[in-house]
Amino acid sequence: METSRVAATARGIGILAVVLFVGAPTAIQLGLVGPGPGFSFFAGSALLGLLAFFLGLIGIVRTRVGTGRDGRSRAVLGAMLGGAVVLVIFGLTVRSGDLPRINDITTNLDDPPAFVAVLELPENLDRDMAYPAEFREHQRRGYPDLGPIQVATPPAATLNRIADIAQELGWTVVARDDAAGTLEATETSRVFLFVDDVVVRVRASEGGSVVDVRSKSRVGRSDLGANAARIQRLADAL
Numbered sequence: 001m002e003t004s005r006v007a008a009t010a011r012g013i014g015i016l017a018v019v020l021f022v023g024a025p026t027a028i029q030l031g032l033v034g035p036g037p038g039f040s041f042f043a044g045s046a047l048l049g050l051l052a053f054f055l056g057l058i059g060i061v062r063t064r065v066g067t068g069r070d071g072r073s074r075a076v077l078g079a080m081l082g083g084a085v086v087l088v089i090f091g092l093t094v095r096s097g098d099l100p101r102i103n104d105i106t107t108n109l110d111d112p113p114a115f116v117a118v119l120e121l122p123e124n125l126d127r128d129m130a131y132p133a134e135f136r137e138h139q140r141r142g143y144p145d146l147g148p149i150q151v152a153t154p155p156a157a158t159l160n161r162i163a164d165i166a167q168e169l170g171w172t173v174v175a176r177d178d179a180a181g182t183l184e185a186t187e188t189s190r191v192f193l194f195v196d197d198v199v200v201r202v203r204a205s206e207g208g209s210v211v212d213v214r215s216k217s218r219v220g221r222s223d224l225g226a227n228a229a230r231i232q233r234l235a236d237a238l
Helices: 005-029 035-062 072-095 135-142 155-168 226-237
Strands: 104-106 149-151 172-177 182-188 195-205 208-217
Touching (some): 005 035, 005 072, 035 072, 104 226, 155 182, 155 195, 155 208, 155 226
Antiparallel strands (some): 104 208, 149 208, 172 182, 182 195, 195 208
């Protein structure tokens, strides 16, 4: 009995999709590839998964009873593997579908805290770290509740507390300027090891302090909500 080439191809591509889905993050963790290329391989697994799914469906039809072709189990496996990869990635995408495609978030759109110390990091030497003016309206629509953080403690005590929280959150503190009331840090994502830059500014206000935060991704146009979530974690801790 002739084996269906479509079924065999579906299985092969489905296996490759799973390998990329699992292998890309693993390779990043092991330092074999950088976060950017590794994430591209991961995203590519979705395209392969989609191809394996449809080829699997075609293979199932072509190996139905009476066609004289073998390989139905291969077609089913290819469709299942490809469909599983697509469903997982699609689920992650849907969760962030309503979020704006921006990668620089701040609590103060009129006066965003400026990066100073992190500009000297090798990875940032050729980057424009100014807050993009075109992001303002997108952030207002996407994160309407995000704003300056009011706390009851004076600036010096607030900055000390922020330094402690930064360590608790796993940030790497790059610099702290007590005179300016600022703290700059980076945070590395757990899976893809993307590094984001953060600056926190503390100013005196009536009854305590006002804290402004800015968090900026180094890679990609969209942050999938990561920067706003980071700011919210700091606000919750304060």
